[in-house]
Amino acid sequence: MEKPTLNKPIIIIKDLMKSYGDNNVLNGFNMELNEGENLVIMGKSGSGKSVMIKCLIGLEEADSGSIEIMGKDIMALEQEEMDDLRTEIGFLFQGSALYDSMSVRENLEFPLRRHTKKFGIIEDTTPMVVTALKNVGLENAINLMPNELSGGMKRRIALARTLILQPKVILYDEPTTGLDPITSKEIIMLMQSVQEKYKTSSLIITHDVDCARVIANRMILLVDGINYAEGTFQELATSKDPKVQAFFK
Numbered sequence: 023m024e025k026p027t028l029n030k031p032i033i034i035i036k037d038l039m040k041s042y043g044d045n046n047v048l049n050g051f052n053m054e055l056n057e058g059e060n061l062v063i064m065g066k067s068g069s070g071k072s073v074m075i076k077c078l079i080g081l082e083e084a085d086s087g088s089i090e091i092m093g094k095d096i097m098a099l100e101q102e103e104m105d106d107l108r109t110e111i112g113f114l115f116q117g118s119a120l121y122d123s124m125s126v127r128e129n130l131e132f133p134l135r136r137h138t139k140k141f142g143i144i145e146d147t148t149p150m151v152v153t154a155l156k157n158v159g160l161e162n163a164i165n166l167m168p169n170e171l172s173g174g175m176k177r178r179i180a181l182a183r184t185l186i187l188q189p190k191v192i193l194y195d196e197p198t199t200g201l202d203p204i205t206s207k208e209i210i211m212l213m214q215s216v217q218e219k220y221k222t223s224s225l226i227i228t229h230d231v232d233c234a235r236v237i238a239n240r241m242i243l244l245v246d247g248i249n250y251a252e253g254t255f256q257e258l259a260t261s262k263d264p265k266v267q268a269f270f271k
């Protein structure tokens with residue numbers, strides 16, 4: 023799935039550095055996510071992919087560098103401004119992170135109740151909850167509890183919860199990990215249909231080469247804390263660089 027990316031950047035990361043003690047995780051990572059594109063980041067386990075995404079949404083503070091989201095320098099934002107910006111950024115956690123004590127309906131209502139600025143206070147959330155569930159093909163699951171869902175269903179519900187605030191950007195951390203190949207494929211198709219329907223920009227972190235092949239308009243390989251290589255799937259998959267080749271074996 024390749025298309026020209028002439029659109030303007032919606033996220034710009036420059037020279038991001040982040041260490042934990044003497045573990046230098048990010049050593050000057052650079053990235054631009056353009057409007058409407060699917061950008062895949064690959065990196066081996068422990069390379070700092072989740073740390074990077076956490077810096078992006080303000081769950082971790084970078085040591086230095088800059089992060090601009092929709093023209094705003096997030097390191098300079100007040101808490102309230104950051105909260106507003108977060109309604110434009112959907113984040114699908116590694117795993118699914120549903121609230122186990124809440125039903126599917128309550129899980130989906132949660133962001134609507136928490137971020138009342140974007141849509142105001144909604145008297146009857148049912149139509150929005152049902153639409154979000156329809157988008158992921160699970161409208162019948164509305165009254166189930168998370169422990170009654172399979173792994174793939176949980177992932178879909180988590181995506182529905184992310185979509186309910188109609189974000190401009192979706193960050194996916196390992197959306198297919200732990201799923202069987204068929205369910206993985208379903209999730210990938212869902213990600214594509216969401217992107218076509220809502221014209222979102224997506225940042226997808228994955229180890230899954232098949233996922234990258236299908237969904238990436240462009241890819242970045244995170245190696246040694248930097249954006250080591252960039253290009254289309256085809257360009258990277260045919261690279262002669264051994265560090266790049268290692269990803270495609």
Ligand SMILES: Nc1ncnc2c1ncn2[C@@H]1O[C@H](COP(=O)(O)OP(=O)(O)OP(=O)(O)O)[C@@H](O)[C@H]1O
Nearest residue numbers: 042045047065066067068069070071072073074116
């Ligand atoms: N809160 C933390 N405190 C200390 N070290 C941390 C913390 N979070 C992450 N790290 C370290 O940062 C490094 C990168 O972790 P990260 O979770 O970003 O890896 P990853 O690329 O997402 O790996 P995976 O593919 O397994 O999810 C690891 O060495 C990890 O131990």
Ligand SMILES: [Mg+2]
Nearest residue numbers: 071072116195
């Ligand atoms: Mg991770």
